[in-house]
Structures are given as C-alpha cells and as structure tokens.
Amino acid sequence: MKDRDGPLLNIKGLKKSFGDNLVLDGISFSLDTGENKVIIGPSGTGKSTVLNCINRLVVPDGGEIWLEDTEIVSCSNINEIRQEIGYVFQGFGLFHHLTALRNVMLGLIRVKKTPKNEAKEQAIAKLEQVGLLDVLDSYPAQLSGGQKQRVAIARALAMEPKLMLFDEPTSALDPELIGEVLNVMKNLAREGMTMLVVTHEMGFARAVSDEIIFMEKGKIVEKSSPEKMFEQPENPRTREFLFKLDELYGKGGE
Amino acid sequence: MILLEARIELIRRSLPALLGGTVITIQLTVLILLFGVFFGLIFAFGQVYGIKPIRWFVNVYEKIFRSIPELVLLLLVFYGPPSLGIRISPFNAAVLGLGLRATAYMSQIFRGTFKSVGSDQITAAYSLGMGKYKTFLFVILPQAFRVFIPPFANEYAIILKDTSLAYALGVAELLRQGQYIIAVAYDPLTIFLAIAAIYFVLTFGVTRLLKVLENKLKIPGIGVEIG
Numbered sequence: 041m042k043d044r045d046g047p048l049l050n051i052k053g054l055k056k057s058f059g060d061n062l063v064l065d066g067i068s069f070s071l072d073t074g075e076n077k078v079i080i081g082p083s084g085t086g087k088s089t090v091l092n093c094i095n096r097l098v099v100p101d102g103g104e105i106w107l108e109d110t111e112i113v114s115c116s117n118i119n120e121i122r123q124e125i126g127y128v129f130q131g132f133g134l135f136h137h138l139t140a141l142r143n144v145m146l147g148l149i150r151v152k153k154t155p156k157n158e159a160k161e162q163a164i165a166k167l168e169q170v171g172l173l174d175v176l177d178s179y180p181a182q183l184s185g186g187q188k189q190r191v192a193i194a195r196a197l198a199m200e201p202k203l204m205l206f207d208e209p210t211s212a213l214d215p216e217l218i219g220e221v222l223n224v225m226k227n228l229a230r231e232g233m234t235m236l237v238v239t240h241e242m243g244f245a246r247a248v249s250d251e252i253i254f255m256e257k258g259k260i261v262e263k264s265s266p267e268k269m270f271e272q273p274e275n276p277r278t279r280e281f282l283f284k285l286d287e288l289y290g291k292g293g294e
Numbered sequence: 295m296i297l298l299e300a301r302i303e304l305i306r307r308s309l310p311a312l313l314g315g316t317v318i319t320i321q322l323t324v325l326i327l328l329f330g331v332f333f334g335l336i337f338a339f340g341q342v343y344g345i346k347p348i349r350w351f352v353n354v355y356e357k358i359f360r361s362i363p364e365l366v367l368l369l370l371v372f373y374g375p376p377s378l379g380i381r382i383s384p385f386n387a388a389v390l391g392l393g394l395r396a397t398a399y400m401s402q403i404f405r406g407t408f409k410s411v412g413s414d415q416i417t418a419a420y421s422l423g424m425g426k427y428k429t430f431l432f433v434i435l436p437q438a439f440r441v442f443i444p445p446f447a448n449e450y451a452i453i454l455k456d457t458s459l460a461y462a463l464g465v466a467e468l469l470r471q472g473q474y475i476i477a478v479a480y481d482p483l484t485i486f487l488a489i490a491a492i493y494f495v496l497t498f499g500v501t502r503l504l505k506v507l508e509n510k511l512k513i514p515g516i517g518v519e520i521g
Contacts (some may be wrong), residue, residue: 095421097420097421119423119424120423121423122420122421122422122423123422123423125421126421127418127421129417129418131412131414132414132418133412133414133415133417133418133419134418135415135418135419135433135437136415136437137436137437137440137513146422146432147422147423147424150424150428150432151422151423151424151428178514178515179513179514179515180515181513192418195422196421196422199422199423
C-alpha cells in the first residue's frame with residue numbers, strides 16, 4: 041500500500057513552553073500510513089498541544105515534525121500542509137452561518153479551488169459517509185452535538201487529508217451521542233485512514249488503536265499495544281491512571 | 295388660535311423649504327456615517343489585530359470622543375481652526391465634528407462584531423488551510439455583518455438626530471430651515487411638529503428597513519438554541 045518508505049508522520053524531540061510552564065518536554069513518536077494511535081493521559085499534560093503543534097496552530101520551541109518529506113515546524117507553506125491534515129476539535133468549530141453542506145464545501149471551494157458543482161458532490165459524499173444525508177441544509181444551531189461533530193469530521197475528510205487528528209472529539213457530547221461519533225471514527229479506521237486521537241474513550245482505544253501513548257507532564261511515560269497497556273502496563277503511573285479511568289468510564293473492554 | 299386650515303396651508307407652503315433642509319440633513323447623516331464606518335473600521339482593525347501602541351491610541355481616542363458633548367465638539371471644530379488660520383465651512387465642520395464622535399462609537403461596534411465570532415471557528419478555518427485573510431473574509435465577516443446591523447441601526451438613528459446640532463453652526467439643515475419659517479410665519483408649534491414628523495419618518499423608516507434586513511439574514515436555529 042505504501043508508495044514510499046518511512047513513517048507518514050514523524051515527531052522528534054518536540055518541546056513547547058507557555059511562559060514558565062513546560063508543556064512538552066521532548067515528545068517523539070511516529071505514525072505509519074494506515075496506523076491509528078491514541079494518546080491518553082491526565083488533563084493538562086500537553087496532549088492537545090501535541091496535536092496543535094502538528095498543524096502548527098501552536099509553534100513548537102524545539103524539535104521536528106515530519107509529514108512525509110516536509111518538516112512542518114520550519115516549512116513556509118503551512119496552509120498547504122494544513123490541507124493534508126484533518127483536524128477535529130472538542131468544540132466542533134462549525135461555521136454558524138453556513139448549512140452542514142456549506143460547511144463541508146467551504147474548504148473545497150476557497151482553499152482547494154474546486155468548482156462549485158464538484159465541491160457539492162464531494163461534500164454530499166462525505167456527509168453520506170458520516171450518515172448525515174438528512175441534514176444537508178440544516179444550520180449548526182439546528183443540529184445535535186453528535187451531528188455537529190460528524191459534520192466537522194466530514195468537513196475535515198472533504199479535504200482528502202493524509203492524516204486525521206482528533207482532539208477529545210466526544211468530550212463535549214452528551215453520553216447518548218458519543219456512540220454515533222465513535223462509530224464514524226471506527227469506520228474511518230477500518231477504511232485505512234491514518235489517525236491520531238486524543239481521547240478518554242478506552243473502548244474506542246482498545247477497538248481500533250495500534251498503539252496507545254500514555255503522556256504525563258509533557259513526557260511520554262509509556263507506549264504499547266492496547267492489549268499490553270490494559271493487561272500489564274509497565275509503569276505504575278499508567279496503571280494508576282487506567283484504574284482511575286476504569287472507575288470513571290467503565291472497563292476499556294466493555 | 296390659529297385655524298387648522300391655516301396650519302395646513304402653512305405646512306404646504308413651507309414644505310419645499312423644509313424638504314430642502316431635509317436633503318441637507320440626509321447629506322450630513324450619510325457623510326457622517328461613511329466617515330464613522332470608514333475610520334471606525336480602520337480603528338477597530340487596529341484595536342483587534344494591531345500592535346500595542348495602535349491599540350493604546352484607539353483606546354484613548356475612543357475614551358476622549360465618547361466623553362465630550364457633541365455640541366462642544368462641533369463648536370470646537372468650527373471655531374477652533376480659524377484661530378490657527380484654517381478656514382472650515384459650517385457643513386464640513388458638522389461632518390468632521392460628528393464624524394469624529396461616530397468613529398469612536400463605530401470602532402467599538404466593529405470591535406464587538408469581530409470578536410463575536412468564536413475562536414473555535416477561527417481555529418477550524420486555519421486547520422482547513424484558510425489563511426488569516428480568507429478566514430476573515432469567509433468566516434468572520436459574514437457573521438460579523440449580521441451582528442453589526444442592530445447596533446448600526448441604533449447609531450444611524452443617533453447620528454440622524456445629532457445632525458440637528460449643526461443648527462448651532464448655521465448649517466441650513468432641517469431644524470434651521472424650520473427656524474427661518476417660524477421667524478416669518480410665527481407658528482412654532484406647527485413648524486416644530488412638522489420637523490419632528492420628518493425626523494420620525496427618517497429614523498423609524500430606515501431602522502424598520504434595517505430590521506427587515508436583519509430578519510432576512512438571520513441564521514436559522516440561532517436564538518432558538520444557542521451553540
């Protein structure tokens with residue numbers, strides 16, 4: 041499947057401070073095409089900052105981020121790189137003045153310069169993929185949280201990204217709406233999308249991820265397969281954290 | 295008592311002069327609005343996106359011009375420059391004086407409308423590969439424009455009514471035209487009522503139109519359930 045050697049995304053020694061607060065203290069990991077990795081860890085440990093650095097919404101202080109042959113931290117064409125990376129946020133970030141369909145079309149028309157008719161076809165296809173053909177003409181304020189997040193996923197997918205980033209995509213949702221978003225993400229994973237997901241949904245992590253990365257205080261404490269992470273975590277901190285999550289969200293295996 | 299027929303006849307005869315004054319009033323209003331929108335927009339950009347000294351300047355400007363009575367501003371702009379050897383016509387002084395004030399208010403209206411668009415939408419736009427310029431044009435501006443209409447309608451009404459202060463500088467706007475007629479016909483009640491009616495029509499009519507525009511552009515669902 042791969043048409044080139046080496047990982048799709050390669051992060052080396054990523055560092056970032058906000059003022060005196062060291063948020064990322066030398067983060068390194070990589071992602072091959074088609075791989076799915078989940079980052080877990082206590083809040084405030086820089087998980088979201090890692091994602092924000094990958095498409096340079098936050099500029100790192102040190103380290104390198106390679107998307108194939110392009111180094112993102114130092115590149116001069118960040119708007120082109122961002123088209124290659126889909127980003128789904130906790131807070132959806134839908135454009136309030138546009139219908140679901142228009143939300144998905146905007147990037148195609150204004151960034152990719154796709155002709156309007158083609159953009160519409162592609163946008164409808166993506167909305168169909170996330171099961172939202174019935175709300176094409178609804179505005180964000182008329183949608184449920186789960187629908188909003190699925191529109192946001194369709195909007196990111198429409199750009200045909202090489203990599204999808206998810207930053208706690210279900211954290212702002214009512215419990216009964218989480219499932220529909222996770223299902224869309226699981227399908228994406230099965231279809232071979234490369235994904236990096238920050239989440240507390242251990243069921244999802246266990247079902248689709250190739251590797252789980254446990255982060256704490258700006259460092260990667262442990263990286264391993266979900267089986268190993270859940271059955272016999274090496275680090276005592278990992279064990280403690282997973283135990284707490286179990287208490288909060290139920291067992292990862294379900 | 296002046297007979298009703300006499301009053302109606304007076305209004306009929308005065309109408310050309312009053313409408314002449316109305317034209318001047320409308321000209322003043324439009325020019326002051328344009329002045330305020332143009333400089334208010336620049337100031338708002340400076341305050342939201344500019345460097346620190348620019349933000350400071352706009353902040354101080356806004357505080358000063360919101361704290362001086364309009365009439366004092368007009369007198370200052372009209373009688374001030376001649377003592378420095380600069381001549382300014384009453385009409386231009388009225389546009390300048392009220393325009394400076396409108397700039398201060400407009401800049402705050404624009405600032406609020408720019409900031410009304412949530413940062414998550416802006417981040418989402420960036421992550422699609424839209425730069426700052428496209429994000430402003432296609433995400434911030436369309437939403438800011440909708441938020442802008444109600445305070446703009448309000449500001450329009452204020453400016454229209456404030457143009458009557460140009461009376462003090464001798465500009466032949468609606469109120470002064472009325473005074474000329476009163477000086478000859480001596481029926482202040484009738485003439486002032488006619489003037490009040492004209493102001494009312496201009497204010498109410500245009501704010502109504504803007505309300506229609508606002509409703510037409512309303513984003514479905516918002517106001518029903520925010521978020």
